Amino acid sequence: MAATHNTSAVDGYSVRTGMGSEHFAGVINSLRTGGVLCDVILKGQEESSAAIPCHRFILSAHSTFFRTMFTIGLRECHEEVVPLPEVSAPILQSIIDYIYATDISIDEDNALSLLAAAHFLDIAPLVSTCWDFLERTLDDKNCLERYCFPLCEIYKPDLMKQAKAMVLRHFMEASSNPDFLELSTDKLVELISADDLCVEHEEDVLSIVVRWFNHDLEERRPQMYAILQCIRQPFLNRAFQQNYFLPLLETVKNRPAGEGAGSSTSQLNPGTERTEEVAACLNHPRKLFGTTTVICLIGGKGDNLNDTNCVEYFDPLKKSWNSWKSAVFVNVADNGVVNVDDKYVFLSGGYMNNEFWLHANVRYDPYADQFEPMGRMQTPRACHGAAYLNGYIYAIGGYVDTHGYQASMERYDYRLHYPPFHSEWQFVASLPTALANFATVVSNGRIYVFGGRTFSDTATDTALSYDPKNDAWRELGKMPTARYSCSACVGPSGLIYVIGGFFCGGPNQGQSLSCVEAYDTKTDQWLTKSGMIKKRQSTGAACVGNKIYVLGGYDKGDLNSVEYYDEASDTWTVSDTQLPTARSGFACVTFRMKNLNSLEAGKKPNGTA
Template sequence: MAVDVLMDKFCQSVATTLAMAETMRNNMRSSRKRKRLSDDASLLRLDGSEFLRGLQEARHDFCDVSLRGAADPTQTDVPWIACHRHVLMARSPWFRRMLRSQMKESQQDTIQLHNIPHDILEQLINYMYSCEITVDASNALGLLQAADFLELGQIVEVCKAFLRENIDLANCLTIYCGAQQLPFADLTAPCRAFALEHFASLCYAAEFLDLDANEICQLIASDELNVEKEEQVVDAVLRWLEHSSDTRMPHVTEMARHIRVPLLAAGYLASLPDSPVGQQLRAAVLSTGESTRALRSSYLSEMVCLWGYNTYSKGKQSGFAATLYRIDPPTSSRWSVGCATPPKSWSGPAVYAVQEGRLRVYVLADVEEAGDPCQLHVYDAGTNEWTELGTFPVPEAILTSVDDRLYLLGGGRVHAYDAEQRQLTARARIPVKRLNSAIVACGGRLYMFGGKMLSSRTDTYQATASAYCYDPASDAWKKLAPMPTARSHCRACVGHDGRIYVTGGYIGGDFNQTIDCVEAYDVQTNQWQSKRAMIVARAQHGLVRLQEQLYAVGGFTTHALGRLPTECYDSATDTWSECALQLPFEQCYMDCAAVQRHIAKKCMQRTDNAEVRD
């Protein structure tokens, strides 16, 4: 009975085909617009849609092979997919080679494909018959992997395009891992770029813990890694190691090499867990961590923030004129100027910070008489306004910061400032009273170099070479090796190699002789080393590090008149050179800093699905 039914269907199909052929012959005879190939022949091009309709109608007739993909763990009985060998060979080069080969599968009536999920295989087989398939977020990656295996080129291109346009936080790492198994650089590249851009969020995803060691290293080694703090990188590595510590600890040294130690806050490594994983990671970072690498790209939008007051204009004293100048010397030679005039003249140095995404500058106002209390002001670049934070009984104060906390040094001791309460807390006494020292923060400690001290013998001020270090954690001062050159009004800055560079200043007792001297202090060995002198001797200048270079800006000199050149120092070659970046005014008191800004980018827009039609 079943054979009779099949034969009836076959006869009906043949009859339909013959009827179509007869109709086409009649149309050919009656057509007046025929392309003549010879006296008694014409070329006829058939519409492919007719063939597809016929193929769909005969979809389950005379099938000679059945396929089945990998079963989902929740499925108990996976049905076979009936199809035709010649259709598979016509649509897929992979099936063509297999079914024409001497492989055992070429002779079997059933073929199991263990590397393709069954639902994905069924969608692709239906596509081979209908030339239509819908690509969406639920199947795009699976279709891509299976289509690449079966060599269905059009499906591959559509799936790649869909995935590129719909990368988001939920699927980025899944696509990234899947695409890395395939030779598709045009898909892995945007996935990797997205992962680097959104690393701070993706490192908490469950998929992040499933990445292999090589994939983790590729991400954290990149200059393009977008993190606000290097501590986020260490935290991510720690979570990855702890997820399967038995098998992942051999990779701890390899990963530690990509941690940029100078960017870590002081004391952070000591705060890591005392677990075996935490201890090994801490030791590996300290011994093999990257100590000379430049900042990551999320910090590359640094700006030099300059405060000057122009004391001379065309040879005449012009008084106070404070202005905020902002620029990125590696990419620009033009100055961006503008800020509201401060309520009073200021006494440097200033403290610069990016808080809540906005630049803020903290300064102390100048006092009319020595011994007067100081006033703390803050400038908000977002609102272009100044705000007075309070008046404090700290005479001859110097403002500085360590790990984003403000400190006032004056009145013979250190004072810590509480920003929320707007209050000062007295801390350790300063070992020796001095003025006009170079002060810089490094590794969570405060370093003070040089300055001028009142001589009890002559009752005059003399430059000093002494140096001290203050540790806020222990609230204690420590005496350091003195500078080779005694001086005041010098400037200090931490180089990319971790050393503290002290430049310029005044020598002698009259403070009218500027020097070009440069000396580097090694915080690890407590030793000094002389470096190449600046091109122009200067004092009260700005000194700032951008990337791997130091910039000396503005200041005063006793060796020349007019505008001072901006100098750039390369510690790798120990050389100074003039750069195109020039001040828009003549000699002036300067203070500057490198301000790091976080770069935020928008995610790609999603599309719901894409349809493929041959």
């Protein structure tokens, strides 16, 4: 069986399998649909499940489960109707269609059910394809479901680990998912005990735990005391701690362990004493305790087109600006930047005063306010794309003083930068064509490139995606508007927004653009959105919360204005907060910063236990 990716499918994933020639597969399938020579009828778990006529031989050829069932003398060898109570009727129908060489669509709604059924029926190619889909499409909206999927823990611990990390990072959003209330005790404790749990206040954790209790209070009552001990009591607001938490803890402490509607040996023992290690952990703040996402602007061109080493960050919630000390050890513009796990900012390439293209790859630690040179790129480049994906830092295309526009791409294995390991930049698949000044974004396990400037100094409508598993680029539906020096970011809904830029042909000859277009990765379709209020090129774009922000840029001069976009209403608004310094051509990245003042705040939980 061979699996192929159908890019036109709305569901985003399509698989085709064949048995020899397409003609032979078509004949076999026509025999099945016509009920010709069929010797068994399968039925799914529902009582009203439709009968599915099949051939034992074909089923056995594709499934070890069926081959065993039909060859070792079980009663199913001779029965006309074979029920499969473990598989739902729609999923069974999809799998039979798959076996008989027609398309099967895998999407968010059926992926886990298809995988569970494929595992049960032991259909290896379909199992592999489903796992591939789950790995490629993991995001903050489905991470909770995949973290709780039992087969992940058994067969794909790395995927479960990634899903858990994403749940911890997006804990407040994940906890609002109705499925969160069905979490097992073990899973809940694992999450709320984690140092990496991302919350503004410890009161938020308690509020969520209380809501989980109340969802099935009688069943969960015996576990309350043990779970409440996972709350980091020292970081609760003092008044709240005295008036609510401690009385609640005392109330549930003396409840009989058997009280409630049922118990199991897997339940936590309410009388279990905390170990010294656990107790010590509970006296330390969480790593991401009290954080806020900021938008960082690094380098670029300031007044009079002079390059700068200025590093400033914008807090959209507070509408405030702050500066780091110079993270860039030289004045630089048109450099690349990536955020590595909210621990470091990596800077790559760029140029100084339009003269020197840099090989540099610099790691900056915002908390220590220190930078450290890392392995140099093999090719000095500016106006290039930069991306961080699966532990690798990528440098894509760009412009090189002595060689012009570049198609080459190289990557740096961040995981090997610690001694005794050593990492160097390695070339991987090049762009289909040499480009510079394009927009780069990472989404759903792929790198996307939009627009760009070609060697003939023209704007392109190119849209490309890079799959690191295949080390290959693929052309996507072309952008409605050709442009370069545009920006891009992933919006709240998952659409990729391509914003502003410069157009050098047709009626808009030599003009900055205000137009905004959104790309749907699932349908390979472009959507026209409301344009910005101000025309901009070489601007910064970032999504924080449910807003998209654009900052600075250039239009007949460097800009210091900020405007933001509301996806729900498709409207732009000019912010009353401006950049401290008008600038363009800077690197822009979001970064989760610690908020030292947040530990003083407190919130009451919603509901009571």
